[in-house]
Amino acid sequence: xxxxxxxxxxxxxxxxxxxxxxxxxxxxxxxxxxxxxxxxxxxxxxxxxxxxxxxxxxxxxxxxxxxxxxxxxxxxxxxxxxxxxxxxxxxxxxxxxxxxxxxxxxxxxxxxxxxxxxxxxxxxxxxxxxxxxxxxxxxxxxxxxxxxxxxxxxxxxxxxxxxxxxxxxxxxxxxxxxxxxxxxxxxxxxxxxxxxxxxxxxxxxxxxxxxxxxxxxxxxxxxxxxxxxxxxxxxxxxxxxxxxxxxxxxxxxxxxxxxxxxxxxxxxxxxxxxxxxxxxxxxxxxxxxxxxxxxxxxxxxxxxxxxxxxxxxxxxxxxxxxxxxxxxxxxxxxxxxxxxxxxxxxxxxxxxxxxxxxxxxxxxxxxxxxxxxxxxxxxxxxxxxxxxxxxxxxxxxxxxxxxxxxxxxxxxxxxxxxxxxxxxxxxx
Amino acid sequence: xxxxxxxxxxxxxxxxxxxxxxxxxxxxxxxxxxxxxxxxxxxxxxxxxxxxxxxxxxxxxxxxxxxxxxxxxxxxxxxxxxxxxxxxxxxxxxxxxxxxxxxxxxxxxxxxxxxxxxxxxxxxxxxxxxxxxxxxxxxxxxxxxxxxxxxxxxxxxxxxxxxxxxxxxxxxxxxxxxxxxxxxxxxxxxxxxxxxxxxxxxxxxxxxxxxxxxxxxxxxxxxxxxxxxxxxxxxxxxxxxxxxxxxxxxxxxxxxxxxxxx
Numbered sequence: 001x002x003x004x005x006x007x008x009x010x011x012x013x014x015x016x017x018x019x020x021x022x023x024x025x026x027x028x029x030x031x032x033x034x035x036x037x038x039x040x041x042x043x044x045x046x047x048x049x050x051x052x053x054x055x056x057x058x059x060x061x062x063x064x065x066x067x068x069x070x071x072x073x074x075x076x077x078x079x080x081x082x083x084x085x086x087x088x089x090x091x092x093x094x095x096x097x098x099x100x101x102x103x104x105x106x107x108x109x110x111x112x113x114x115x116x117x118x119x120x121x122x123x124x125x126x127x128x129x130x131x132x133x134x135x136x137x138x139x140x141x142x143x144x145x146x147x148x149x150x151x152x153x154x155x156x157x158x159x160x161x162x163x164x165x166x167x168x169x170x171x172x173x174x175x176x177x178x179x180x181x182x183x184x185x186x187x188x189x190x191x192x193x194x195x196x197x198x199x200x201x202x203x204x205x206x207x208x209x210x211x212x213x214x215x216x217x218x219x220x221x222x223x224x225x226x227x228x229x230x231x232x233x234x235x236x237x238x239x240x241x242x243x244x245x246x247x248x249x250x251x252x253x254x255x256x257x258x259x260x261x262x263x264x265x266x267x268x269x270x271x272x273x274x275x276x277x278x279x280x281x282x283x284x285x286x287x288x289x290x291x292x293x294x295x296x297x298x299x300x301x302x303x304x305x306x307x308x309x310x311x312x313x314x315x316x317x318x319x320x321x322x323x324x325x326x327x328x329x330x331x332x333x334x335x336x337x338x339x340x341x342x343x344x345x346x347x348x349x350x351x352x353x354x355x356x357x358x359x360x361x362x363x364x365x366x367x368x369x370x371x372x373x374x375x376x377x378x379x380x381x382x383x384x385x386x387x388x389x390x391x392x393x394x395x396x397x398x399x400x401x402x403x404x405x406x407x408x409x410x411x412x413x414x415x416x417x418x419x420x421x422x423x424x425x426x427x428x
Numbered sequence: 429x430x431x432x433x434x435x436x437x438x439x440x441x442x443x444x445x446x447x448x449x450x451x452x453x454x455x456x457x458x459x460x461x462x463x464x465x466x467x468x469x470x471x472x473x474x475x476x477x478x479x480x481x482x483x484x485x486x487x488x489x490x491x492x493x494x495x496x497x498x499x500x501x502x503x504x505x506x507x508x509x510x511x512x513x514x515x516x517x518x519x520x521x522x523x524x525x526x527x528x529x530x531x532x533x534x535x536x537x538x539x540x541x542x543x544x545x546x547x548x549x550x551x552x553x554x555x556x557x558x559x560x561x562x563x564x565x566x567x568x569x570x571x572x573x574x575x576x577x578x579x580x581x582x583x584x585x586x587x588x589x590x591x592x593x594x595x596x597x598x599x600x601x602x603x604x605x606x607x608x609x610x611x612x613x614x615x616x617x618x619x620x621x622x623x624x625x626x627x628x629x630x631x632x633x634x635x636x637x638x639x640x641x642x643x644x645x646x647x648x649x650x651x652x653x654x655x656x657x658x659x660x661x662x663x664x665x666x667x668x669x670x671x672x673x674x675x676x677x678x679x680x681x682x683x684x685x686x687x688x689x690x
Contacts, residue, residue, distance in 0.1 A: 199542045199558070200551040202531075206539045209528040215510040216488065216520055217601060218543030227549055 021190070028182040032175055041174040042246070047286040048181040049242045052188045054267045054278035054285075056235035061264070062272040063196060064228045065208030066120075067128040070135025071236060071263055076255030077111050077138065078104030078237025080149065082244040083157050090161040098165050101184050101241035108237020112230035120225035123211060127225075135257050142252035154251025157244070171245065181242050188235055193275055195231065204228050262289075265303075269310050271319025280318045297367060298359050305355075331425075333418050340410030347403035354396035361389060440499070441466040441605050441635040442487070442518075447496035449479075449486055449659075456482045458659035459496070466604075469636040471646045474656035475679065480639040481523060483656065484609050487637075488520045489513040500605065515543070519603035523610045523639075525590045527597065529583030533574050536582050536593055538565040540600035565600070571630055572596040573622075588619045592626060599630045606631055608638040612645050624648055647671075655679065 031044060053075050060066040082104035089095050095103075119130045142149040149155070159177070164170045171177055195201045203224050206214050211221045244250050253259065262285070270281020288306075292299040314321055328334050357377070361384045364375045373385035382389050440463040449457040456479045464470045472480050485491045487498055489510040498505045500516055508516075528536050538555070541564045547553065555561070569575045572592045577585060582593060595611060611627060612620035624645050627636070640646045646653060647667050654664040657679045663670060670676055 194554065195551055197555050198551045198553055199547040199555060200549045202535065202539060202555060203542065203549070205531055205535075206528045209530050210526060213522075213526045213528065213597070214539075216514055217540040217597065218511050218514045219549075220509070220511050223549060227551070231551065 048185045051282040053239035056232045058278045059232040064204040068131045070131040072259035073138045074108040074233035074236035075240035078108035079240030079244040079250040081107035082241035083250045086157040101238040104241025105234045105238040109234035112233025116229035156249040271317025274319035277319030337414040344407035350400035443499040445497045469651045471650035471653045478656045479659045517604040520607035521598040534578045540597045544601040605635045
């Protein structure tokens with residue numbers, strides 16, 4: 001009985017997996033058809049690179065319970081090795097530019113072997129502290145040895161080097177870099193996903209849940225952490241190598257604590273408990289760092305607020321928020337809770353509008369006072385010094401608050417009722 | 429009742445020689461000698477604070493002994509870490525449930541069979557293709573009666589189910605010597621009756637050492653019993669003789685052993 005039942009259960013799962021992966025490949029393939037402007041292409045290249053980086057980071061945090069505060073060390077050093085290799089190719093070395101990320105990956109893994117030996121001796125908070133220390137050490141070194149790290153200016157290069165791939169791919173046009181990133185992203189995502197279904201990948205989960213017990217089923221937890229860190233360093237290095245090709249410059253910023261903190265931030269926002277969470281985080285990264293930063297000076301404030309809200313109200317990240325809906329959708333009852341969600345979105349947007357108006361006006365008054373008290377909002381000139389816009393902000397906040405209370409009540413009643421029914425039907 | 433187990437002539441499955449353990453100036457284990465024969469079911473009983481759990485922690489390598497020696501199948505365990513001792517064929521369970529809460533019940537068991545089956549740290553093999561590991565894990569699930577709960581997160585199991593899983597993880601690796609630390613703690617009577625049946629079933633042909641407070645469990649399972657009081661074994665004998673032992677009676681402050689003592 002069990003045999004037959006299992007087959008029925010497993011087949012659609014595999015089918016779903018096939019659909020998801022071919023959908024992912026197709027998406028990567030056709031995205032440039034819709035976003036073919038230079039800016040959009042660069043943005044997508046950057047997001048793809050960060051996806052690999054944050055997935056590698058989550059191998060440690062989400063899958064093995066290791067909070068690394070210095071993960072940029074592996075991507076950054078990988079990037080340095082890749083860009084030096086790129087320069088060597090420019091000098092006539094025979095090596096395809098398309099395989100440069102592999103150089104970065106090997107460098108990342110090598111430094112994983114080196115630094116990981118020290119950091120993975122400990123777990124938990126001591127591990128986090130040591131990785132922070134190693135990160136600072138490497139950053140300091142990057143300024144001390146300009147021969148390799150290029151000092152403050154970094155190392156720059158030209159990616160149009162060596163023989164063109166298939167005779168015409170020079171990686172000069174951004175679209176070619178995009179497809180290089182896309183191919184590497186697909187391979188790395190598939191490889192890292194496969195890793196989660198191997199003995200080491202599973203034991204890493206066990207180490208995350210209960211390191212003590214792992215020692216009593218024959219595994220040395222330190223060895224598990226060490227191996228995972230090396231593999232994670234490998235993929236981080238690949239991301240670094242891709243970044244080097246994309247930007248044609250690598251500087252000490254690539255190994256800095258800021259970079260390490262950024263990957264932690266966006267991986268967390270995306271969702272640590274799920275494999276694909278960091279990929280969502282990378283897209284949000286693109287939005288904040290690349291898009292929002294060009295629109296407003298206050299983007300860091302928005303990012304900070306967003307992050308704090310996520311940590312407080314949704315510590316599982318956006319991926320968890322999505323996955324939580326699955327049982328409801330599966331039970332065919334999403335329609336019941338959907339109006340409340342719409343209300344919540346309306347409340348969120350109203351409150352966001354109030355926040356944005358207030359913040360932008362304050363920024364305008366404090367930072368751009370010399371430019372007068374008139375600020376342009378979506379083509380309209382707003383007189384910041386008058387009371388009217390502030391009353392508008394107050395009104396929006398009030399409406400938003402009322403909507404928020406109503407939405408929260410609606411969601412919680414519907415949620416409790418539907419989940420209660422689902423649980424009852426399961427146990428019955 | 430079972431026939432008295434013969435005293436070991438050759439190397440015992442597990443042997444403790446003058447084992448002592450101090451934490452700071454406090455000596456918790458004060459010279460324990462114990463020899464457990466292959467295939468024997470041995471219970472360690474004693475009042476709270478007697479050092480029973482410490483004794484288990486010493487045997488399983490969680491702590492090192494201060495002086496003395498612990499031998500597994502004649503081999504000294506001195507200086508070995510828990511995972512090394514486990515690889516030599518000794519597995520233990522915990523008094524406080526110690527499972528992988530975010531993994532499914534099946535994954536919990538499968539994790540425990542990977543190393544002994546030789547998959548070790550491999551990251552080039554897909555778990556779904558490891559037929560022997562998956563088969564063995566499903567067999568263990570059947571054995572511990574959690575087959576229906578196969579894909580449930582271990583953290584969501586009921587207490588009794590978690591205790592069964594705890595035993596399942598312990599025996600899954602196929603270790604020859606099994607240490608169970610209060611396997612029925614916190615269970616109702618009917619639950620602990622089931623647990624006794626489970627323990628009997630899964631330890632067939634193995635050497636079992638258990639710490640247990642529930643005397644009905646002890647007397648129905650154990651071939652021999654050791655009584656540990658203040659870090660010393662005051663008696664080791666078959667259950668019938670332990671029941672009548674005056675020193676043991678005194679250690680339990682006059683409570684009747686048959687009714688259970690704490």
